[in-house]
Amino acid sequence: MIDRTTDEMWLSLNSEEQQAVSALQQEMGLETPAEVMHTLLRQAAQRALVVCPSCGHGARKLASDEASCVECMSVLHLTDGIWQVITLQ
């Protein structure tokens, strides 16, 4: 079942992108192109989301390897795929 929003999103993709979504849909074993979009978005959001190791709150990403916690003001640095606190204020 494709709702109107999904339909519009789908139509806004070019044919190459639609093919990519179809391929992913098959590979991921999902029912609809919308589910592919949702799954990709979730994964992208998880990559973008930084959790402060110091207080557990969400931190704001400043660069690909740098973030600052909005809660405890820790400055975080990405080392070997792990966010680590480099300064505490």
Ligand SMILES: [Zn+2]
């Ligand atoms: Zn924090």
